[in-house]
Structure formats: C-alpha cells, structure tokens
Amino acid sequence: MIPAHRSLPGRTKLALRGLRMTFPTEETEIRVLDDIDLDVGEGELVCILGPSGCGKSTLLNIVAGFLQPTAGSVRIDDEPVRGPDPRRIFVFQERGVFPWLTVEGNIGFGLGRMPRSERANRVAHYVRLVGLEGFEKAYPHELSGGMKQRVEVARALAVDPDMLYLDEPFGALDSITRLEMRRELLRIWQQEKKTILFVTHDIEESVQLADRVVVMTARPARIRRIVEIDLPHPRDLSSRRYLELRDGIFEEIGLAHKI
Amino acid sequence: MNDLELKAGRIPLSRFSRLLPLAGIASLLLLWDLAIRFGNAPLLPGPLAVARAIGELAQKGFLFKHVVASLFRVTWGYLLAVVAGVPFGILLAWYRRGGLALAPLVEIVRPISALAWIPLAILWFGVGDVSAVFIIFVASFLPTTVAAMSAVSSVSSTHWNAGRNFGLSAGQIALYVLLPAILPRLLVGLRLALGIAWLVVVAAEMIAVNSGLGFLIIDARNAGNRYDLVVAGMVLIGTIGLALDAAVRRIERLPALRWGYAAAAAEEAA
Numbered sequence: 001m002i003p004a005h006r007s008l009p010g011r012t013k014l015a016l017r018g019l020r021m022t023f024p025t026e027e028t029e030i031r032v033l034d035d036i037d038l039d040v041g042e043g044e045l046v047c048i049l050g051p052s053g054c055g056k057s058t059l060l061n062i063v064a065g066f067l068q069p070t071a072g073s074v075r076i077d078d079e080p081v082r083g084p085d086p087r088r089i090f091v092f093q094e095r096g097v098f099p100w101l102t103v104e105g106n107i108g109f110g111l112g113r114m115p116r117s118e119r120a121n122r123v124a125h126y127v128r129l130v131g132l133e134g135f136e137k138a139y140p141h142e143l144s145g146g147m148k149q150r151v152e153v154a155r156a157l158a159v160d161p162d163m164l165y166l167d168e169p170f171g172a173l174d175s176i177t178r179l180e181m182r183r184e185l186l187r188i189w190q191q192e193k194k195t196i197l198f199v200t201h202d203i204e205e206s207v208q209l210a211d212r213v214v215v216m217t218a219r220p221a222r223i224r225r226i227v228e229i230d231l232p233h234p235r236d237l238s239s240r241r242y243l244e245l246r247d248g249i250f251e252e253i254g255l256a257h258k259i
Numbered sequence: 260m261n262d263l264e265l266k267a268g269r270i271p272l273s274r275f276s277r278l279l280p281l282a283g284i285a286s287l288l289l290l291w292d293l294a295i296r297f298g299n300a301p302l303l304p305g306p307l308a309v310a311r312a313i314g315e316l317a318q319k320g321f322l323f324k325h326v327v328a329s330l331f332r333v334t335w336g337y338l339l340a341v342v343a344g345v346p347f348g349i350l351l352a353w354y355r356r357g358g359l360a361l362a363p364l365v366e367i368v369r370p371i372s373a374l375a376w377i378p379l380a381i382l383w384f385g386v387g388d389v390s391a392v393f394i395i396f397v398a399s400f401l402p403t404t405v406a407a408m409s410a411v412s413s414v415s416s417t418h419w420n421a422g423r424n425f426g427l428s429a430g431q432i433a434l435y436v437l438l439p440a441i442l443p444r445l446l447v448g449l450r451l452a453l454g455i456a457w458l459v460v461v462a463a464e465m466i467a468v469n470s471g472l473g474f475l476i477i478d479a480r481n482a483g484n485r486y487d488l489v490v491a492g493m494v495l496i497g498t499i500g501l502a503l504d505a506a507v508r509r510i511e512r513l514p515a516l517r518w519g520y521a522a523a524a525a526e527e528a529a
Contacts, residue, residue, distance in 0.1 A: 098436070099518035109425060141518045
C-alpha cells in the first residue's frame with residue numbers, strides 16, 4: 001500500500017510502525033493519529049502535509065521524543081527513540097529562539113562542551129551560512145520574523161545533527177520571505193546532507209521542497225497517500241510536471257483548484 | 260522608546276514633559292505652604308519647617324544613623340525573603356502536585372497583614388532587631404513566592420523543549436533556560452515585594468527598637484510633639500522608597516533582560 005522505500009540511494013533512517021496516539025479528555029478520548037507506517041531514507045526531505053489540527057504536529061513531536069505514542073514504535077538508525085536527542089533537532093516556528101540570548105548566544109547554545117575558540121568559529125560559520133553577519137550581538141526582539149527563523153535554523157545546524165524536524169517553520173512569515181527561506185533551506189539541505197522531516201499545511205510548499213509528500217487525512221490522521229516528487233532542483237514552478245503534481249494533491253485532498 | 264509609544268497609538272510627548280513630575284512636586288509644596296500659612300493648625304509643620312528638621316537631623320548625625328538602621332533591617336528581612344521565597348516559589352511551580360497542595364495555604368496566609376504577626380514576633384524573638392527583621396521578612400516572603408511561581412508558569416513550553424532537545428541535564432536547564440526565562444517577570448515581582456518590605460519598616464520599628472525612620476516618627480511624637488520631625492521621617496521614607504524602586508527598574512532594563520520589557524510593552528500595545 002505504501003511505497004516504503006524510494007528508489008533514491010540511502011538506507012532507512014527513520015521507521016514508524018503502527019503509530020497511534022490518543023489524548024484522554026474528561027469523558028472520552030480523542031484519537032489523533034491512527035496506524036502510521038512510514039519509512040524515511042537517509043538524506044531525504046519528506047514533507048508531511050495535512051489540514052490544520054489534523055495531528056501532524058503531534059506526529060512530529062512523537063518522532064522528536066517530546067511525546068510518548070499510545071501504541072507503535074519509532075526507530076531511528078534501527079534504535080528506538082526514547083526522548084529528545086541533540087542528534088535530531090526540532091525547529092519551532094521562530095518561537096524557539098531564546099529571547100535572553102543574542103544571535104551568537106542562541107546559535108552557540110548547543111555547543112556548551114566545545115572549547116571556546118572552536119565554538120566561536122562554528123558560530124561564525126553558521127552566522128554566515130544563514131546570512132546574519134552584522135547581527136551577531138543583536139537580541140531576537142530586535143530582529144524580524146524571518147531573521148529569527150534563520151537564528152533557529154542556524155542553532156539547529158550548529159550542533160551538526162543528522163536530522164532536522166521542522167514544524168511549519170515558515171508559517172508565520174510573509175509570502176516573499178517564505179519563498180526566500182525555502183530556497184535557503186534547500187541550499188542548506190543540499191550542502192549539509194541532513195534528513196529533514198518538514199510539517200506543513202501548504203500544498204505548494206510541500207511540492208517545492210520535498211522528495212516525497214506524505215498526504216495526511218483529517219483527524220484522526222492517517223496516511224492518505226505518498227506522492228513522489230520526481231523533479232530536480234531548482235524546480236521550475238511553471239513546468240507541466242510541477243503543476244500536475246500540485247494539482248494531483250489538490251484533487252487528492254478534495255479541493256477545487258479555483259477561487 | 261518612541262517606537263513603543265507609536266505602537267501604543269499615543270502621540271509622543273514633547274521634551275518638556277520630563278519636567279512635569281517636578282512641576283507636580285513644586286505645586287504640591289506650594290499648596291502645602293499656603294495651607295499652613297493661612298490655615299489654623301498650630302502643630303502642623305510647613306515644607307520649610309520640614310526641610311529645617313531634615314537639616315537638623317543631618318547636622319546632629321541622626322539622619323545617617325536612622326536611614327542606615329532602617330535600610331539594614333529592610334535589607335536583611337527582604338534578602339531572607341528572596342533567598343527563601345524564590346526557590347520555594349520555583350519548586351511549587353515545578354512540582355505541580357506540591358503547588359496544588361500548598362496553594363490554598365499560601366492564599367490563606369497572604370491576606371494576613373504583617374502587622375498581625377507583631378505579637379508573635381515579640382513572643383518568639385523578643386523586642387529588638389530580630390523581631391523587626393522578622394516582620395519585614397513575613398511581609399515580603401509570600402509576594403516573593405507568588406512572583407516566582409507565576410514567573411515559572413509563564414515560561415513557554417517551546418523553550419523547555421528546546422533546552423531538552425540540545426541534551427541539557429535538569430540542572431543545566433534550570434540554569435540556562437529556566438533562570439533567564441523567569442528573570443524579567445521575577446524582577447517585577449521582586450520590585451513590588453521590595454516596596455512592601457519598605458512599607459512595613461515603620462510598623463516593624465515600632466517594636467521598641469531605638470533607631471530607624473519608624474522609630475524617629477514614633478519618638479518625635481512621644482518626646483515633645485515634634486511634628487516637623489514626624490513629617491521629615493515620612494518624607495525620607497517616601498524618597499528612599501522611590502530611589503529603591505528606581506534602582507531595581509534600572510536592573511530590569513539591562514540588555515539581557517530588556518526582551519521581557521519589550522515583550523510586555525508589545526503585549527500592552529496589542
């Protein structure tokens with residue numbers, strides 16, 4: 001039913017089996033996730049696409065080890081996930097930057113055990129990578145939303161994780177900044193070769209970024225379909241194939257592509 | 260600053276607006292002086308008499324002695340309250356069950372005025388400095404606790420999770436996430452608690468100590484109806500209270516804490 005392995009190189013990085021999540025309420029319980037099976041290959045960029053409130057954020061929080069699933073297993077590199085781990089960093093929508101630290105302080109946050117000079121080098125490297133030169137000493141409340149988001153991405157990359165979890169990271173940005181951030185994410189992804197799990201409710205965004213798009217149903221979230229995006233980067237957003245894939249997903253979700 | 264004012268939808272005030280507090284004080288002094296001159300209250304001193312009384316205190320060396328004595332007691336009582344109340348409040352917020360068990364107790368003790376503790380203070384510690392320090396401690400302990408509790412519960416779960424994600428131990432999370440996250444809000448609470456501590460200094464010094472601004476006020480009345488000295492004591496208490504408040508406000512605006520101030524201003528503007 002689900003194409004567990006894609007044809008691209010790389011071994012399985014992440015394996016979800018029979019994942020289920022229910023939240024108890026006063027009288028009954030709400031089922032949020034139902035029977036999720038998914039394999040993600042090493043170095044793959046997978047988008048999890050679904051309507052708001054469908055449970056895709058819950059899924060990402062379980063994979064990151066912040067939540068325990070009700071049933072099922074999460075394995076990474078064939079080991080069960082037991083909690084959050086600095087090898088896999090969660091990027092929150094810019095709300096995750098620490099407002100009491102400067103840009104430098106934030107980016108170096110996860111580098112506590114490193115000797116000072118090495119740490120400074122690494123911070124400088126990632127400041128450059130996300131284009132924040134000149135803002136090293138600025139505090140987050142002095143930055144725009146897009147810049148804060150860059151700080152978070154840089155802070156995550158600085159600890160050199162093998163995986164990044166992004167939870168609607170660009171959702172709060174204006175549409176121009178959002179496009180720019182997508183381009184930068186792709187550039188960084190190709191440069192740093194991370195496995196990326198990217199949660200979004202934006203169909204266009206998922207088709208622009210992903211190797212594969214995992215389309216979820218409304219609550220309880222199940223995997224409806226997995227769409228392979230067989231387009232090379234940089235992607236031409238007016239090519240026939242792009243439009244075909246995009247409209248296919250629109251149809252899949254049952255949205256008329258007209259306003 | 261201007262930016263914040265604009266966000267709040269207010270028209271920025273002109274430069275002369277900084278003189279307004281001075282103008283307010285000046286007109287109050289003037290009214291006071293006129294009321295004494297033309298009124299019929301033989302015992303009440305005018306502003307000039309009060310200024311002379313402060314001068315007299317300074318000349319005889321009493322001013323320094325009383326101010327230092329009061330500050331000494333408030334410092335001890337307040338510092339003990341902070342040292343005990345902040346960790347207590349953090350623990351109550353951290354261990355939610357403990358918080359639930361103790362919250363009603365806190366709310367029952369809180370409305371009891373510190374002055375009600377004076378008989379017990381004398382019973383336990385006798386008359387003297389220790390009792391005065393104890394009263395100030397009692398007055399500022401619960402406000403400090405409550406400030407710490409509310410500061411902890413306002414820490415965003417995102418910041419907790421980010422701290423955990425980077426592999427920090429519980430101790431490191433407390434030091435590098437919890438502490439800086441609560442500091443701006445905590446400082447506001449601590450400033451209010453300091454105000455309360457200073458507020459009860461007069462009552463605390465009524466317990467037969469023989470120094471301090473509170474003692475000065477009581478003593479000046481008992482020993483010869485020197486109402487100019489009474490009002491001088493009041494003026495000194497008010498002025499020092501203002502200075503203490505301003506000092507803590509300065510700390511609140513340090514660069515690493517300003518975000519809390521900016522966030523609060525943005526909240527207000529929204």
